[in-house]
Amino acid sequence: MLNLLKRIPKPSTWWQKIKRTMDISAPLVWFFILNVVLIWVKTFVNYHMNFNLGAEGSTQQFLLFFNPIPTAIILLSIALYFRGSVSYWIAILFNFIQSLWLFANILYYREFSDFLSMGILGSGSSTGNNLSKSIAAIIHWSDYMIFIDIIILALLVIFKQLTIDKKGVQKRFAMLTTALGIVLMFVGYGIASTNRSGLLTRSFDNNYIVKYLGLNEYAVFNGIQTYNQTESRKHAKPADLEKIKQFVSKQKLPDDVQYYGTQKGKNVFVIHLESFQQFLIDYKVEGREVTPNLNKFYHDQKTLSFDNFYHQVGQGKTSDAEMMQENSLYGLSTGSAMVKYGTNNTFESMPAILSQRGYTTAAFHGDVATFWNRDNTYKSFGYNYFFSKAYYPNASKPNFNVGYGMKDKIFLRDSMEYVEQLPQPFYAKLITVTNHYPYDLDKENIDFPATKTGDKTVDGYVQTAHYLDQAFGELMNYLKKAGLYDNSMFVLYGDHYGISENHQPAIAQLLGKDKVSNYDLAQFQKVPFMIHANGLKGGVNHTYGGEIDMLPTLLDLLGVPDDNMTMFGKDMLSPKNDGIVPFRDGDWITPKYIKYNNQYFNTENGQQLTLQSDDDLKKTAEKVQSHVDKVLDYSDSVITGDLLRFDKSRSDFHAIDKKDYSYKKSDGLSALQRAQKTNPSSALAKNKSKSTLDLYKTDAPELAPSSSDENSDASSSSK
Template identity: 30%
Template sequence: MKKFSFLALLTIFSLGIKSLYTRFEILGTLDASGAAMEVSFLVIFFLLTNLLNKKLLVYLILNIIGSFFFLTAVMYFDYYNSLVTYKSLAQAGQLGDIRTSIYALFKAKYLWFFLDILFMSLLWKYTKELSEKIIRIQSKLIVILAAINIIFLSISFYRASQQISEINQYNTIGFFAYQLMEISSETSTLFRGERDITPELVASKKPSHLNTNSKLKGIAKGRNLIIVQLESVQNFLLNKRIEGAEITPNLNRLIKESYYFPNFYTQVGKGNTSDAEFLVNSSIYALGNEPMSTAIAGKVVPSLPRQLKQAGYYTATFHANEVSFWSRKEMYEALGFEKYFDQDYFGKEDFIAYGVSDEILYKKTVEKLAEIKDKKFYAHIIALSSHYPYDLPEIKSQYTVALPEEYNESIVGSYIKSVSYADYAFGILVEALKTSGLYDDSMIVVYGDHQGVQTQNKKDTTLVNELLGHEYHPILDHLNVPFIVKIPNQKGKTVNSVGGLIDVNPTIANLLGLDLGKDVIFGTDLINATSNTIGIRFYAPTGTFVTDEYAFTPGKTNDSGLLTSISDRLESGVTEEAKDELKKIIHYMKLSDDYVRSFK
């Protein structure tokens, strides 16, 4: 006979209920096999922890830690639409900086994760008594129970290893087992031998095709380069009106005189905004499970700033927050920027979200650029005012589009207001550049870093669907961001090539006449692309990709998935062509990951 603490049973039962609730919040359903997997892991965990001494304290600590993990998983998925992993703990130091976003995500119902712990603390005397109560179970029954669960776990782990999508892996093996699978995956990566990633190898695997003769090659040679990264701005708000009023009139005007890419998508990973900066400047895929600002810290990364510095450009990046936020200082050094301007330069006047308002950001940036206008420069400007939770100061409402009453007290309404203000501020940038004489002599590139709108309730979903005129798609709408390139002395044109943040660097390089022949570039020049496929992960299951014709979302097995046509949004099952494309893009993204790990 084996002795087991009654408190241990209660703790495991409590964690089991919480794990099932977490599954429901993330997956929206509770299937029998997935629920059984959660329970199986906890049974094995229970058998192991029962070997420990000081059981009362141990079980209370385990319950608290588990409850915090479940709460974090639910809130994390609410915001990122991605699964939290043990590696996310490395970003715990950023919590103070993003506390307003955390407050906005927290819901009162999440408090129930800790109700049992509260009762056990208040009734400490009875909790101690429970810890001393013993249940006796026959040893044979324990062995049989352990064997059944180990076999069940092994089968589930094997099934999960055959899947690409993290969501499907989680559905198959459960929350804690998924963490073990992530640890196993990371460990195997550490022992993988280094590969010699050459430009020729990458070019041979590139999932795109280009025109034989490059169009617009060097058309902007010798011009200044100004890149503006817009916070959380999605493409569906551009050229959109509400009751006759434009939401983004200044961006709409820029589109008319620029090359505009409507089929353009974010590809950021866990680093979010900072990942967008990395992707644009490096043309390398984000790892997804680790912010690139920390992944490349202390290393030397081939990049757009280094390419332009060799061409005689002064390079600088402008961000209104502290440079320590998301380890940007280390990232800027790795990317080779000569200078960065952060909160020390911009101050705290007219503060919105995480820094000075975009109005102040643009004005002070142009002032600095005007001082160096006698030499060529590359300025990367990171806007910030339209950051989640879109809590725009009331005084700024006068600069935004007026919304009908149905948008009141909705996250969609707040989001539209924030983007409308970001557009107003962008208009100030354009005017300042014209006044300083920099506008006509600069190539101006504008893109959205990542998605912004949250549709977590029926009201917000209805508002977005009505605004779009169709059902909001998790890839084609949610991850679709603007990409606009204003080339001096060139008329505007719409380019329908599918692209992503990884394609910005080679597109710009072609226009500036830079030679990338000796560089490892994972992106594609979108002006000259005859076909292109881009991979997406983190905000969508790994294995998600978009071609010029459709978006693909992986299914529960490698031979399943969903295709959504870009032209008419019709959905269909997986095809042999899509399965082949999936294998190519997965291999290509792993090639990029290996390249990142090769940096010294």
């Protein structure tokens, strides 16, 4: 053993060998390479230790391994343009800058499960304040290890333990090194784009940007986003909003007296039906209804069901649907408004409106809080609570999740633990995810036949839709037993299409056609919109509308005045509704004509028309197109210019302060606990603090007790 120890070279011997290697030729180049390697190692290690990026498959794992390298080369290569000790200090400086950015994001991610944005760094926001207050609690001594190499390198230079390259390198070499970094960055972006289309244009989660491109690249991307937002916001002025408010006021429709205020004071459940299209209602496969529970709900005489209701999303997909549903503002033409503007903009949202009228507002989502920037946007919307994946112990179990979050049956059941604690009246939005592309579900949860179009993506769609329907049925049964059904209004809506136009042969088979036209594809954009409540005069309503119209329609039923609100939708219950439905790309639908993919059709019979052969169409199209272009442009201006910050016209509404909101699990649970005493109106409080969760019945196989559990229970009871 002693002989072995004697053979091990001393650290000083190691260092002498390394130093000798670096001194042979171009010591600055070796120092540059050493810094690149150090940056790469600590970034890659911390990707795995401190971030939850969810890299899956060989391509994503490779990108995670590769993406720290290009920007490290680009930034550190700046040192190669200098000579002498200055070049060494510049290399150390850029090592420190990248390490400091990594260090700051580790702390921020540990607290908020998201990455720092330039908007947060520059705004002194509530998240920044909360982080500074709790930094002592979240920091670990090991976090400082990120800076150890920098300290060592600095000491080596100070005490002249490195040979300083006084000549430096040729500028040509320095330029080629910088160019290498740039080329590698584009190579990484090319691979990332192939694996994840629309990565930068849709930008739905900061985790994706970091996973695919890198932490430094994310900083650049976010910086550009922030700059564009700042510029558009900087040039906006109150007169811009005034012009838009004048336009909106002229579009305001009279309320329907038989509906206005009929649901005032009731709880509101908004159930987000992921990727759920209207054609699924009453649709059968092999003689079986795909959605028997939703069909029954749709045809209930206490349900207002709209059969000409369309999704209007763009690249933001689900986030666009939420923006319209909560604010009656369109999503953007590119990217997601919630991601780009949700953190810092001022909104007049449904949660804020209702919370200022005595409602408790809460959103429920069985995925990470950062997805679509919900953790920040929901504060801007005024949600009191946001119950995301961190609140659900079952979410940590792999087989309890599928695709984009918890399976619906488990998610809805587990959400009721928090719903029963919400002071009433409340506004609760439940976002389901199982019926999401690519429509995969484990065999244990499939009890419905797939369609047989031959398109693997399409054929599983009815199976996940059936699963969602079962989950919805279980939820309704529980709410009736728990006493939350009778005094609630239920709002169900599909957020966007489930089957894209890329599957036209399969769509034709589903619709029983030989092939589909653009008219058929336009009709295929219908999604459900249902409103149900005791005492509500229901039936199938044929008014044409879309997601932009949800907010004014719901405010009508709840008896909330909206005269001074900046909304681009129209009350679908108003007898004066003209039924114009704009799409995000500028196409549109009216009760008389359709423009879709640059073709025109008669809405009633699907006959294709041309502007040249139909004078009435030409006249109508010019008028409708002018209106559609204007509302889209005005809506974009409201968001990109953050124009609602100038709104002083509403005495019944005040802008929310984001500092008042925290979605940390500990804060949320504490707030619920306090509410049971300060406002004991929750279902739990009214039931004398006895939970009703035992009334929730689900056939989710994941929640079924195993035989060993049953034996254990039997054994315990016998004792």
